[in-house]
Amino acid sequence: MTKEYNHSKIEKMWQHEWEKHEIYKTEEGGDKPKCYILDMFPFPSGEGLHVGHPKGYIASDIYSRFKKMNGYNILHPMGWDAFGLPAEQYAIKNKIHPRVAVEKNVARFKEQLSNIGFNYDWEREINTTDTKYYKWTQWIFLKMLEKGLAYESFEPVNWCPSCQTGLANEDLDGNSCERCGTTVEKKPMRQWVLRITDYADRLIEDLDSLNWPNHVKEAQRNWIGRSEGAELEFTTTNESSFKVFTTRPDTLFGATYVVLSPEHKLIDEWKRDIRNWNDVEAYREEVKKKTEIERTAEGKEKTGVKLEGIFAVNPVNKEELPIFIADYVLAHYGTGAIMAVPAHDERDLAFAKKFDIPIKTVIEPITGEKRENEEFRKSIVAVVHNTMNDTFLSINWGEKLGGNLFVGGGREGDEDSIACALREIEEETGYKNLKFISSSEKIHHHYIAHSKGVNREIEAIGLYFELIDNDTVSTQHEDDEKGKFTVEWITREDVRNKVKDELHSLVFSRLVNNDVYSGPGIMKDSGEFSGLTSDEAKKSITEFAGGKLKTTYKLRDWVFSRQRYWGEPIPVIHCENCGVVPVPEKDLPVKLPDVDSYEPSGTGESPLANIHSWVDVKCPKCNGNAKRETNTMPNWAGSSWYYLRYIDPRNQNAPVDKEKEKYWSPVDVYVGGDHATRHLIYARFWHKFLFDIGVVNYSEPFKRLEFLGNILAEDGRKMSKRWGNVINPDDIVNLYGADTLRVYEMFMGPFDQTSTWSTESIIGPRRFLEKVWKISDKVGECELSNKLETLYNQTIKKVGEDIEDFKFNTVISKMMILLNEFEKEEKIPVAIFEGYLKLLAPLAPHITDELWHELGHNTFIYNEAWPTYDESKISSEMMTIGVQVNGKLRATFEVARNGSEESIKEYAMTIPEVSKWTDGKEVKKIIYVKGKLVSIVV
């Protein structure tokens, strides 16, 4: 054809053709399998799309075209997440109504998207601000209210003074508003809250069934933060009581004080019993002033005040324990109070040291694993420290016998452990002038004594000495140890790297580093529970103390009201007589009133509160005077169920038809980035609720998640108007074409990885498409060479597998390799080139449809079947064998695939580059790896 590759002309033309023939209309029914491919729908901001936005849409577009050509009914819709603060702020700034702004921005976004040639079925387009849509968002809220999952709360809420609204925990970045960066305040006000914590367990458990990236699942587990423990009740000497939450009820006998968070309610009740009330009040004031950042930024430096005059009573032994208030205990986690066990908790230890509180050890560590038929022994482990050069006395047994250890040895009967250690040190190393520093608790160590072939349990005591001087006596090694070890002085770094034995490194950590032992062990000084393992004791001590086992979460209930205009009105009426009355279902949707001023009132009330014509209503129950709820929903509401609406976007009677939902759900592949702990948790929560009330058929909405890595600007920063580094996809489409943009974005690197835009590199994909364009001149009737046939079959296989796995960069590379092969051929068989176009079609739909028609077809390539490959043609008749001598590659040769192992080995030895390295040497071994290489060992 030799005409020019004019991308602008052909891309516009084909986009019109596709639209005219409605080829992207979703088909349903028949016996085809379904595939639901979903993009995270965008928020249509005033800035328009930058080149980072379409990355995910390109991927889902390619995937869905691929699935379509493989015989699936596909659902691939798009819509707009248009409620929320950013839209409102944009509107205020530009002095237009948010609805008008949204309409305008949506039009712009849609235009930009359509330039890239996506296969969305626009008949299913949805918009969260559409009254017909948010009717059902409100309906879901009413269902939650009905089931007791939505409730009013008066707890202080995170208030952003700049955005003028309360926020959910998920909307915070540390202690700042995630949107504007302003530090949030705690503000007491009435809130609507959703009981997401009721679903915490299921949200964690069902993660296992999802094909999601590990880091997203992990982020969710982390965010939900389940921890299992016990709730225990402590009485006090002023005849009050409080509960604590602990994950270590087994350490209860080791509690030496208790701590309440400074905000704890009981403190005010106890006012007259607290003798140092002034100090207490001063401390609480001080804490109140500190932001959470300050509280944590001070690191481990603990502060607090003792409550004079009151003691807590340990429920297991009736010991009276001092009570402190301290800000290291958080009001909103657990019960806002803890029992402190400095011996087995790092934070408690830091506090106890500062306030001179006793430390009581109740756990003897266990290391190693218990085995059958253990021999029991007592022993010591002695760490000797040379403080002159900060080194430690070590015995090196060599790699096979356990590497570096400290001095160890058996202890007879009731032998004093210090005397025993001194004796062992002198016998094995000769050093005799030592100063005893400290000793550890008993440590129970299980191991296999390989030299003797027996399992052992030893009860070890760690001892710590300082070297006084270098005087030594001659050593007296036991016969069986003679000459097997060397004595060394090793540095702290060596201790870390070389002392691998669990027991010996634990002794070092306890005695030299003074680390807290917070692991499992054997109970001691714990009354009748002494001798049990800590795991066994957890439950029994909890019961004995009258407590109960309990699970606690970091996840908080979802603060669901916003004091802003541009959101779904919460469909509730406050009646003077009846209290909270849900808006009857028949009255939905509760529409946002059209008003001139929708700016925040500044009083902490929603701007809707001032619109009396809207607010004042009659109670649906008693017809008395009532007012509408004026708070609106957060922007996460509409996005928590939108994927269901695409299935049945015009349904007037339900959010979604259950039969249709059964066919299309769950989403097979969900493509998007960010939102690991907000949208993706909220949507799972709503979905499970809808499942519970019978609206949907499955308990999880998104079967597989492909998490995309963002595209950074060329300067390595995020693309933003603020930095002036935004690249508009329209410009790229104009200059290089939509197909080039699509191929480039997929070729940049692994899909889930962050990548940097490069204006320089985009020429590669453009050249690639130009070559495809030109090569079509060579297509004609001709013989198919063996080489090309093999490569073609390999390409079909690789491209199909890699699209399925979202590995688009290697798909493109494989297509380039085949194209390079085409260039070497005189002519390319028509059937092969047609197959090539089909493989390329999902990536570059415009150019392939053009060339497809040039070849004389009048169908759309989108409706063609995906090429199949012939397994027997995947491997060529010849194979290339590498020859290694002592692991180094020395030669390669070609041989027929059916060559025998013997002949290949023999031939390999005769190659000059090989014999050069083997001549005059004894060949010890020849290894043949089938079809790969020959490895010769000399």
Added chain:
RNA sequence: GCCCAGGUGGCGGAAUUGGUAUACGCGCUAGUCUUAGGAACUAGUGGAGCAAUCCUUGGAGGUUCGAGUCCUCUCCUGGGCACCA
């Protein structure tokens, strides 16, 4: 501090899961064409060395005939959580 990803040429990145490291693309070098610039095409391109050859996947050890891939330790980068009892 804890958890999760990663570290491979000048750059973006491949590597069939233990078997010929650096595929593919960008860039660069030389040549052809062009009035010139650009574009296109051809050849070359990990590093050192005149060569034979040696070195090379953040670093140090180990297992193996053979390690980017497995094991142990360690350093660095990105992301999430962070006084969560």
